[in-house]
Amino acid sequence: MAVGSLVIHNISETPPFPLDDEKAGRVNEDLRLHYRYLDLRRPGMFHALKLRSKAAKATRDYFDEEGFLEIETPCLFKSTPEGAREFLVPSRLNAGKFYALAQSPQQYKQMLMVAGVERYYQIARCFRDEDLRADRQPEFTQIDIEASFIEREDMYALVEGMLARIWKEVLDVEIRTPFPRLAYREAMDRYGVDKPDTRFGLELVDLSGLFKASAFKVFAGTVSSGGVVKALNAKGLADATQGEMRDLENAAKSLGAKGLAFIRVTPEGEWKSPILKFFSEEERAELKRILGIEPGDLVFFAATEWERACTILGRVRLDSAKLLEKRGRLSIPQGQYNFLWVIEFPLMLFEEEQGRFVAAHHPFTAPVPEDVPLLDTDPKAVRGQHYDCVLNGWEIAGGSIRIHQPDLQKRVFEEILQIPADVVEERFGYMLRAFKYGAPPHGGIAFGFDRLVSLLAGKPMIRDVIAFPKTQKGQDLMSDAPGSVTPRQLRDVHIELAGVEDM
RNA sequence: GGGGUAGUAGCUCAGUUGGUUAGAGCGCCUGCCUGUCACGCAGGAGGCCGCGGGUUCAAGUCCCGUCUAUCCCGCCA
Numbered sequence: 001m002a003v004g005s006l007v008i009h010n011i012s013e014t015p016p017f018p019l020d021d022e023k024a025g026r027v028n029e030d031l032r033l034h035y036r037y038l039d040l041r042r043p044g045m046f047h048a049l050k051l052r053s054k055a056a057k058a059t060r061d062y063f064d065e066e067g068f069l070e071i072e073t074p075c076l077f078k079s080t081p082e083g084a085r086e087f088l089v090p091s092r093l094n095a096g097k098f099y100a101l102a103q104s105p106q107q108y109k110q111m112l113m114v115a116g117v118e119r120y121y122q123i124a125r126c127f128r129d130e131d132l133r134a135d136r137q138p139e140f141t142q143i144d145i146e147a148s149f150i151e152r153e154d155m156y157a158l159v160e161g162m163l164a165r166i167w168k169e170v171l172d173v174e175i176r177t178p179f180p181r182l183a184y185r186e187a188m189d190r191y192g193v194d195k196p197d198t199r200f201g202l203e204l205v206d207l208s209g210l211f212k213a214s215a216f217k218v219f220a221g222t223v224s225s226g227g228v229v230k231a232l233n234a235k236g237l238a239d240a241t242q243g244e245m246r247d248l249e250n251a252a253k254s255l256g257a258k259g260l261a262f263i264r265v266t267p268e269g270e271w272k273s274p275i276l277k278f279f280s281e282e283e284r285a286e287l288k289r290i291l292g293i294e295p296g297d298l299v300f301f302a303a304t305e306w307e308r309a310c311t312i313l314g315r316v317r318l319d320s321a322k323l324l325e326k327r328g329r330l331s332i333p334q335g336q337y338n339f340l341w342v343i344e345f346p347l348m349l350f351e352e353e354q355g356r357f358v359a360a361h362h363p364f365t366a367p368v369p370e371d372v373p374l375l376d377t378d379p380k381a382v383r384g385q386h387y388d389c390v391l392n393g394w395e396i397a398g399g400s401i402r403i404h405q406p407d408l409q410k411r412v413f414e415e416i417l418q419i420p421a422d423v424v425e426e427r428f429g430y431m432l433r434a435f436k437y438g439a440p441p442h443g444g445i446a447f448g449f450d451r452l453v454s455l456l457a458g459k460p461m462i463r464d465v466i467a468f469p470k471t472q473k474g475q476d477l478m479s480d481a482p483g484s485v486t487p488r489q490l491r492d493v494h495i496e497l498a499g500v501e502d503m
Numbered sequence: 504g505g506g507g508u509a510g511u512a513g514c515u516c517a518g519u520u521g522g523u524u525a526g527a528g529c530g531c532c533u534g535c536c537u538g539u540c541a542c543g544c545a546g547g548a549g550g551c552c553g554c555g556g557g558u559u560c561a562a563g564u565c566c567c568g569u570c571u572a573u574c575c576c577g578c579c580a
Contacts, residue, residue, distance in 0.1 A: 014531060017514050020541095023529080026515060030572050083580035103580085130579040131504095254506085254576060362580045417580095472573065 029463070033477040036468055048465045051170055052453045056123055058169040059143055062162050068119040068145075073108035075101055075125065080427055082363060082417075084128040087138070090493035101127035101139075104446060107431060109146040110364065110402060113442040114434045118148040123449060132472045134461050135394075135451055139470075143452070145399070146444030152385060152401060155443055156181075156341060159389060159397065163339065170456050175337055179389075183344040188307065192232075192314020194345070197393025198338045200321055200330055204313045205231050207301075210286050216278035222303040229303040232313045233291040234320035236329045237298040238264050248319055252302070257312045261301040263287075269295040318393070334458070340390050347371075347384035348416060356418045361386045363412055365400035366443075372408075379416055385443070396452055399445025406435035 016035055017027045021044040024032070032039040039045055060070065079086055079100040086100035102108075104126045112120045124144045132138065147158070160177040167173045180198075187196050190203045207229045211219035219229045234240075240248070249260040263273040271284070279287070291299055300316050302309040324330035347367050348357040357379050359365065367375065368383040375382055385401035403409045410432055413424045424432075450462040463469040470476050490497065 014513070018530070023514075028510090028514085028572075031514080033572095080580085085578080106580095128579060131577080133579085134574070136579070250506095251575095359580055364580095471571095473571090477572095 030471070030477055033469070033471065036478045040467065045464070048453070048457045048459060049467060051457050052465055054170045055166050055449075055453055055456060058166045059121075059123065059162065061169075062165040063119075063121045063145075066119070066158070066161075068121045068147075069117060070122055071112060071117065071120050072122060073102070073105040073112075073124065075127070077102040077107075078427070080107075082359070082419075084130050087127050087129045090495055092493050095494040103128050104142060105144050106362065106364065106446075109144060109444060110431065110442065111434055113146055113148045113402075113404075114437065114439045116148075116440075118440075120147070120444075121145045132470075132474065134463075135448075135454075137450065137462060137466065137469055138474045140462075141449040143397075143447040143449050144444070145446065146442060148440040148442040150401075150441075150443050152343075152387060152443070155387065155399065155401075155445060159445060160339075163389075166452075166456070167337070173335070173337070175339060179339040179341050181341040181343055184342055184346070185344065187342050188310040188314075192310040192312070192317055193393075194342055194388065195390045195393060195395040196340070196342075197318070197321075198340060199332045199336055199392060202232060202234060202317050202321060204310065204317065205233075205290055207231050207287075207290065210283060210290070211303075214278075214283060215280060216275065216283075218275075218278075219301075219303050227304050228306045228309050229301065230309045230313050231287075231291060231302075232300045232317055232320070233293060234298045234300065234316070234324065235292075235294075236296050236327075237320055237324055238266065238296045239327075240264075240298055240323060244323055248300075248316055251315050251319055252300075252312045255312045255315055256308050257302060257304070260312075260316070261303075263293075263297075263299040265293060265295055265297045265299075267295050275301075336392075338392055342388040342390055343386070344368075344383050345386045345388075346380060347382040347386070348379045350380060357416055359412075359417065360384060361398065361400055363417055364402045364409070366403045366408075375411070375416060387445070389445070389447070391455060394451060394455060395448075396455070397445050397447040399443065401441070401443035404435055404439040404441050406432045406439075409435060 015038050017031055017038070018024050019038060019042050021042050024039065024042050025044070040049065063070070076089060076099040079088070079098065080103070084103050086103060089099040089101060091097045091099060105122060105124050109120055109122075122144045124142050125139055126142050127139050128136075129138060130136070143162075145158075147154070150158075156178065160179055164175050164177055167175045182190075182196065184194055187194050189206065190196070191198070192204050207219075208223045208227075211229045212223045214220045222229060245262075249257075252260040261273070261275050263271050263276060265271055276284075287293060287299070291297075293299060298320075300313060300320075302312045302316075304312070321330055321332075325332065346360050347365060349360050350356075351358045361384060365384045365386050368385055371382040387399060388395050389397035403412065409428075410424065413419045413428060414421055419427075450466055453465040454460070454462045457465055459465055468476060468478065475481065
């Protein structure tokens with residue numbers, strides 16, 4: 001090779017941190033976010049952007065071939081009474097009025113169904129003004145899907161096809177369809193969460209029957225007052241350190257446990273436990289049989305209301321798995337993708353604080369037809385036509401068949417959810433009207449695209465698959481957003497700041 | 504709103520029971536060498552120890568407050 005001429009287009013200053021993947025991966029993230037344009041030069045970050053682009057293209061190709069239309073819906077929407085806290089946008093042209101940034105295109109896409117679109121999808125930006133987490137951003141992206149004349153089975157097949165297509169094109173991995181299905185009740189019973197990671201066992205076991213009449217009052221009393229006794233055998237974790245046990249107990253307590261009872265089985269097979277003295281010989285034998293207890297095991301108990309007991313042990317199960325992985329006694333292979341559907345969710349949950357029912361998914365979810373009569377008599381027992389798609393312990397999508405009958409929707413708003421009629425009219429009047437014009441039965445689902453890509457990329461944080469993510473306080477460190485505005489701008493939008501310093 | 508972790512050189516970190524001029528690796532600068540490629544050699548610059556108080560003869564180190572980032576709980580129909 002011979003150089004004919006050399007042009008220096010620009011001279012670079014020394015970058016503030018190394019740009020090779022190995023070193024930069026350990027650099028403070030706030031520094032990387034300040035210089036995001038440099039961070040994105042790293043091969044690993046560029047790879048993630050490319051992967052994201054490929055996933056989006058595979059999605060579009062798939063839905064295009066399936067006859068779906070990609071339709072954009074407004075980001076500037078109106079505030080809705082239930083659901084996530086919204087970002088408010090003051091209206092200059094309408095003094096004192098506000099838009100809300102759409103939490104999702106939910107209501108628009110249902111209107112598209114009424115409009116006869118029949119097959120809609122969109123890779124949509126959504127906004128929620130809630131506190132952030134490693135897997136949450138204030139603005140995030142959904143693959144949003146809705147179709148008319150569709151039932152749950154159609155939706156499962158459609159979505160499985162989409163995921164198979166994405167996995168094939170992005171990773172060249174064949175995933176097995178159809179996905180297994182798990183009822184919400186069973187997911188909670190066996191795994192203690194509604195988004196189980198089924199790549200490993202350590203399943204929860206119900207011992208309520210065994211301890212119903214036990215001499216151990218704590219367990220027997222819980223069962224007789226309607227609670228449950230559940231246990232989890234963390235196989236091979238008997239050598240958990242004091243610190244690890246304390247962490248597990250604290251995790252359990254944070255979920256409402258009073259403590260975390262356990263039995264530690266020494267390598268010699270001796271059972272050690274503060275509660276062992278309360279168990280009869282028969283109970284010990286049954287425990288050993290049911291839980292398959294062997295030397296080296298560590299068994300945890302939770303005795304309280306069903307849901308809480310499940311949740312507590314569900315958390316202990318995940319934490320135990322991590323500890324076992326650390327010891328090399330449990331291995332979760334990279335590249336294993338356990339997709340599954342969680343179905344048969346309750347339609348309503350009773351919200352103690354508000355003293356009323358709230359929608360488990362959202363108020364547009366249709367009840368299972370045969371459960372409709374229960375709406376009046378026993379709302380808690382009504383199952384919704386709701387489905388979640390779960391991958392390796394992550395809820396990657398959720399959706400439902402919707403209510404399309406105006407009278408039923410009105411009933412759910414006013415009678416079940418106890419939203420005042422005038423509020424219903426103000427917020428949802430247009431929907432109820434729309435449904436009166438021959439709304440087709442319809443349903444849909446929405447995927448968290450950022451999470452999906454992070455799982456494809458094998459990255460633990462969605463910030464790593466978003467070009468310009470925000471910090472936990474919702475700031476963009478590169479551009480320094482949000483920032484202050486001039487008094488003139490505030491006047492334009494009819495806003496006065498109260499009690500805010502440093503303007 | 505609550506709890507945990509972290510903050511020392513451009514970056515990653517060390518810094519003992521509080522004790523003299525705060526160190527290392529990488530990077531940077533200068534020179535030398537060079538078919539090099541995690542080059543090598545010699546030399547050098549670079550520090551409000553996050554910020555503000557306090558204790559003390561003496562604080563990077565102890566105490567209080569605060570800021571920032573992050574993880575979690577609440578929250579996320």
